[in-house]
Amino acid sequence: MVLQQNLPRPPSKAPQRSLELSIIVPTYNEAGNLASLIRKLSQVLSGISWEVIFADDNSPDGTHRLAKEIALADPRVRCLRRVGRRGLAGACIDGILSSSAPYVAVMDGDLQHDEAILLRMLHTLEDSDMDIVVGTRYREGGSAIGLAGHRGAISRFATALTGWLLPVPVSDPMSGFFMVRRDRFEEVAPQLSHDGFKILLDLLATARNLRISEEPYLFRAREQGESKFDLRASLEFLGLLAAKTTGDVIEPRFVPYAFVGALGMVVHFVVLKSALQGAGLSFEVSQSVATLFAMIANFFVNNVLTYKDLRIRGWRILKGLAIFCTIGAAGFVANIGVAHWLYGDNHVWWMAGAAGALIGAVWNYAMSSRLVWHLR
Ligand SMILES: Nc1nc2c(ncn2[C@@H]2O[C@H](COP(=O)(O)OP(=O)(O)O)[C@@H](O)[C@H]2O)c(=O)[nH]1
Ligand SMILES: [Mg+2]
Structure with missing residues (x-):
């Protein structure tokens, strides 16, 4: 059982405001990070009406069980347990489509993404005509300091290759941290690829007319669990680039x-x-x-x-x-x-x-x- 005293106290009555923000967190073996993440979200989002949906691919470490246990006591938490499927992009797409707030954010479940910028992202979307706000490590005020060793080198190479091949006007197309207007996402959802790691890149390359804003953040080091970026994820990324540079003539696989x-x-x-x-x-x-x-x-x-x-x-x-x-x-x-x-x-x-x-x-x-x- 989860120790309730370690978790934030949910609102005592049903929220008066209608839902403003759905946060989708794809997870695979992130049980050690869930409680901290929910606590951090509660702290920074106290003034708005939000929910978090863990899109979990039947993690062997029981992330989905833990998420559902927390959800029993906190209606802001939900879990979409996907069985017989694996894939970061597909989990994000299913999670977004299972939610309904007018704004939707995608962020990692390993505490590497800084939740402190979520409110600024939301205000940008509410107060301007931007369609999407992308969290960036590569603008002033941002940093990829948490990307150590070969994982950092791969990310920098992938960013350079993408900038060279695809006309996506963002400094950090590899980012997995963004907030988008629901209606714009739902328009393009049927064309997005469920395979692979790079849902943001796919979204930007598929819906070419999105109005984009960027928000710098510090990418933290992972403390619990381990990265799932592997050979297959690298090949899927190259497949996505091949598909998008050829106008989807080449299938990513x-x-x-x-x-x-x-x-x-x-x-x-x-x-x-x-x-x-x-x-x-x-x-x-x-x-x-x-x-x-x-x-x-x-x-x-x-x-x-x-x-x-x-x-x-x-x-x-x-x-x-x-x-x-x-x-x-x-x-x-x-x-x-x-x-x-x-x-x-x-x-x-x-x-x-x-x-x-x-x-x-x-x-x-x-x-x-x-x-x-x-x-x-
Ligand atoms: N549902 C789901 N989530 C995944 C999968 N692969 C990775 N994730 C989650 O996606 C987020 C980013 O993955 P991570 O392994 O940290 O990648 P890295 O930060 O690029 O090294 C984390 O929350 C992972 O738990 C997957 O196949 N399915
Ligand atoms: Mg990570």
Whole structure:
């Protein structure tokens, strides 16, 4: 049971004012931070009518249970427990759509975002014609001091890459801290991607005409729990950039898929070399063994990386693998066919080769997404 004396006292009667602000906090294993966060929100938001919604992806540490326990005693707290799904962006979108205040904020649940600027953000939206206020670490008065080591370097690189590729006029497009008018968000919600970490970047790149204001803040160091930004999140971010720079022609998931394909090439050559030189097999046999190994490796890595959210388990793995290999074989034929046709036409070997490989990769991706992992 949660110790009630550690938590803020909720208002004694129903609030007189209608709800002004919904705060959505995506959480995954943040049980150690919930009580402090609610206490801090109560302190800074005492003058307004607000609610906080924890959008939790069934955290193994029981964050959702704790949130619901707190919610029993405090009607300003709610928890949306999502099962069978993982993803920061999707959790934020579902949380926002489950709420109804005219203004909605998204902030992390690990106390890295400074709650002290929430009121200023709200006043900016109420008193001006701005649509969104973005918390920034990279304007005067802000700081990313809490972003230590390699996580900080990745964030700075991602910020520079985004500024170079996409025309989003903000100093901190990687920020996960913002407040937006509900009606503007609801307009674009159907076009937003549920995969990935970067909901703000997606929102800004999708709804290009938002009037944007920025509010500096100090990004604090994480004290409890750990960061969930991993290889998959990095690849999803690159996928989002690829989608938005090509006007959504490229699906974000194609980037992790292509990354796994490149790893498969490495597997292929390592096995080919070992079979040829190590085991002394003929080229044809070595090449077949290498192809089979690479396809099997690709299937399993895709299952836990690219399609982690749609992961196949148990005996269904065998069926998935068989379909994946069949699609791969057909993709190989398409690759050779296209390359042969183009080479015959213009004799530029590298262009024919690249076009063949691209057609093969697109075919494999499109078919295996639908037929193996049943992506809708
Ligand atoms: N619901 C949900 N929340 C997530 C997920 N991944 C991260 N979060 C939450 O999103 C916030 C930011 O994540 P964090 O790991 O701190 O990322 P970092 O600050 O970029 O290193 C934290 O509140 C996390 O608990 C996820 O897959 N689902
Ligand atoms: Mg964090």
